[in-house]
Amino acid sequence: MNMLEVNNVSKIYGSLHALSEVNLTVEEGKWLSIMGPSGSGKTTLMNIIGCMDKPSLGSVILDGQDITQLSLPQLTEIRRDKIGLIFQQFHLVSYLTALENVMVAQYYHSMVDEKEALLALERVGLAARAKHLPRQLSGGEQQRVCIARALINYPKLILADEPTGNLDESNEAMVMNLLHQLHAEGSTIIVVTHSPEVSKHAQTTVVLEHGKVASIINN
Amino acid sequence: MQEITIANLAWRNIQRRPFRSCCLIIIIMLFSATLFGGSVLMKNLSLGISGMANRLGADIMVVPYGYEKNLEVALLRGEPSSFYLKADLIDRIKVIKGVEAVSPQLFIASLSAGCCTSKVQLIGFDQQSDFVIKPWLQTQLSQPLTDQQVVVGSKITSNVGDEIKFFNHSFKIAAKMDSTGMGFDTSVFMTIPAAQSLMKAANLIEGDTDHFVNYVSSIFVKVDPDYQPKDVVNQMMPKYAIDYNIDFVMTKGMLSNISKWLNGFSTIVYSLSAIFWLLAIIVIFVIFSSSLNERKREISLLRILGASRSDLVKMLLRESLIISALGGIVGVVIAGVLIYAFSLLICQSIGLPCVNISITDGLIYALLVFLLTLIIGPLSSIYSALSLTKFDTYQTLREGE
Numbered sequence: 333m334n335m336l337e338v339n340n341v342s343k344i345y346g347s348l349h350a351l352s353e354v355n356l357t358v359e360e361g362k363w364l365s366i367m368g369p370s371g372s373g374k375t376t377l378m379n380i381i382g383c384m385d386k387p388s389l390g391s392v393i394l395d396g397q398d399i400t401q402l403s404l405p406q407l408t409e410i411r412r413d414k415i416g417l418i419f420q421q422f423h424l425v426s427y428l429t430a431l432e433n434v435m436v437a438q439y440y441h442s443m444v445d446e447k448e449a450l451l452a453l454e455r456v457g458l459a460a461r462a463k464h465l466p467r468q469l470s471g472g473e474q475q476r477v478c479i480a481r482a483l484i485n486y487p488k489l490i491l492a493d494e495p496t497g498n499l500d501e502s503n504e505a506m507v508m509n510l511l512h513q514l515h516a517e518g519s520t521i522i523v524v525t526h527s528p529e530v531s532k533h534a535q536t537t538v539v540l541e542h543g544k545v546a547s548i549i550n551n
Numbered sequence: 552m553q554e555i556t557i558a559n560l561a562w563r564n565i566q567r568r569p570f571r572s573c574c575l576i577i578i579i580m581l582f583s584a585t586l587f588g589g590s591v592l593m594k595n596l597s598l599g600i601s602g603m604a605n606r607l608g609a610d611i612m613v614v615p616y617g618y619e620k621n622l623e624v625a626l627l628r629g630e631p632s633s634f635y636l637k638a639d640l641i642d643r644i645k646v647i648k649g650v651e652a653v654s655p656q657l658f659i660a661s662l663s664a665g666c667c668t669s670k671v672q673l674i675g676f677d678q679q680s681d682f683v684i685k686p687w688l689q690t691q692l693s694q695p696l697t698d699q700q701v702v703v704g705s706k707i708t709s710n711v712g713d714e715i716k717f718f719n720h721s722f723k724i725a726a727k728m729d730s731t732g733m734g735f736d737t738s739v740f741m742t743i744p745a746a747q748s749l750m751k752a753a754n755l756i757e758g759d760t761d762h763f764v765n766y767v768s769s770i771f772v773k774v775d776p777d778y779q780p781k782d783v784v785n786q787m788m789p790k791y792a793i794d795y796n797i798d799f800v801m802t803k804g805m806l807s808n809i810s811k812w813l814n815g816f817s818t819i820v821y822s823l824s825a826i827f828w829l830l831a832i833i834v835i836f837v838i839f840s841s842s843l844n845e846r847k848r849e850i851s852l853l854r855i856l857g858a859s860r861s862d863l864v865k866m867l868l869r870e871s872l873i874i875s876a877l878g879g880i881v882g883v884v885i886a887g888v889l890i891y892a893f894s895l896l897i898c899q900s901i902g903l904p905c906v907n908i909s910i911t912d913g914l915i916y917a918l919l920v921f922l923l924t925l926i927i928g929p930l931s932s933i934y935s936a937l938s939l940t941k942f943d944t945y946q947t948l949r950e951g952e
Binding site: 384405408409411412417423425426427428431432435436437438439440441444446465481 | 553554555556560563564566567568848849852853854855856857858859862
């Protein structure tokens with residue numbers, strides 16, 4: 333079963349075609365990398381897949397539902413229920429502790445469960461740092477909190493935007509290891525990256541250039 | 552057990568940004584303290600003045616020429632003063648058309664007394680004709696005051712039954728007065744003969760020491776309701792003003808001057824409160840707007856995590872509501888404590904009578920000021936809250952990366 337189908341998707345800003353007739357399919361449980369240089373349309377595509385933007389043309393079917401037909405509040409619901417987001421800059425709430433940052437995702441999803449949030453932090457090796465504010469954590473630790481937050485609501489799709497872009501080698505390895513664990517447990521993963529090293533972890537790599545799919549590589 | 556709700560998200564933001572939060576709270580506190588403190592002080596003053604008007608009883612007070620101010624300060628502030636006019640004027644005033652009652656008082660400024668740290672005003676009053684002192688007595692005297700007994704004002708620290716000494720004469724305290732908010736609170740009342748004997752001891756009148764019986768300080772006149780006080784004064788003035796070298800203090804005139812002053816004072820207080828209110832709204836608006844960029848990412852992130860726009864507007868408004876509530880409570884409490892501690896001192900320093908408002912009235916004032924304060928935060932942050940939640944979410948989150 334396909335987790336994601338992107339059919340002839342274009343995104344047009346005035347005369348600029350950020351995406352032109354992009355097609356791709358991701359089966360459930362697969363790991364896909366979207367690679368390309370800056371300005372190739374990676375982020376635009378991620379916005380559309382992540383229900384944060386709508387395409388100008390084409391359709392996107394996520395977990396069997398055409399998300400291009402949905403209103404903004406409906407897209408918010410889909411994002412909340414089905415997608416776990418991991419960011420390059422971590423984007424933790426500065427005045428909340430690591431634990432609270434995980435719990436806030438639970439709060440907007442359904443209900444808060446402190447034990448479960450602690451387990452998620454334990455899984456990324458940060459149970460001991462649960463009460464620390466983001467500024468008291470290293471970049472690698474912040475990224476791991478971000479991963480714990482992304483997986484707390486058991487999303488069907490994990491969408492990671494340059495997840496290792498701000499990390500050193502050892503933290504990069506730790507984060508990739510975590511993604512492998514999630515993948516092994518059956519999560520569908522899409523990683524947007526400009527790094528060939530990171531993209532090699534995926535089963536399939538889609539290379540974007542000038543808003544178009546330039547090639548699809550099976551690793 | 553940790554909880555995450557809109558309310559405690561707002562609270563954590565306030566708690567973990569202490570400098571910003573404290574600045575906002577202080578601004579709001581200034582507003583609520585000014586409004587609450589000013590309002591209560593004005594109410595205390597107006598209660599003191601209306602109490603004085605209602606219970607002083609006299610419409611006209613006759614004093615020696617040039618001593619009108621002395622009487623005013625003696626009545627309003629209790630500043631001790633001694634002045635005298637001839638007592639035979641009493642009988643002459645009694646027969647004037649429109650005069651309902653006449654009662655003399657004899658003022659003596661004491662040098663010191665065991666009861667008091669400062670000089671007090673000693674007032675001799677005529678028990679038979681008195682209509683000024685009696686209404687203030689806490690309990691009626693079972694028997695008329697003897698020449699060895701006194702009635703003390705509410706702020707004299709001695710109690711009923713205690714002894715008190717003036718000019719080496721000992722007196723027993725027979726009764727204590729209610730709080731008047733006026734100079735009566737720091738005065739001691741005795742019979743006119745007792746006051747006269749003190750005058751003799753103090754050697755207050757030169758050259759006529761054997762005829763103290765012929766002097767009083769002030770004559771309180773109550774006018775028949777069918778007559779105007781000014782008509783009565785107009786009858787007395789040509790007949791006695793020059794011969795007796797006297798002047799007339801009209802209670803209403805004295806109080807209307809105070810009322811005018813009070814109106815001016817209330818205008819200042821309310822203007823200041825309005826300025827603080829506007830200032831608080833503007834400052835919070837500016838601070839919330841200027842933190843727009845800082846908070847854009849946080850808000851966008853929460854939206855990405857699934858918060859609806861209304862969730863976020865509620866959170867931001869809740870945050871400003873908490874700041875307003877804290878500022879409001881702190882302001883009201885601080886002003887309340889200061890006013891409770893210093894109200895009478897303030898009234899004395901500005902020379903006006905005042906009476907503390909009741910606890911119920913105080914609570915009503917506090918509640919009204921608190922409600923007015925509560926509006927400030929949400930009113931000044933609603934625009935920022937709505938603007939903050941309008942942004943394109945992920946683009947905003949990645950700005951500057």
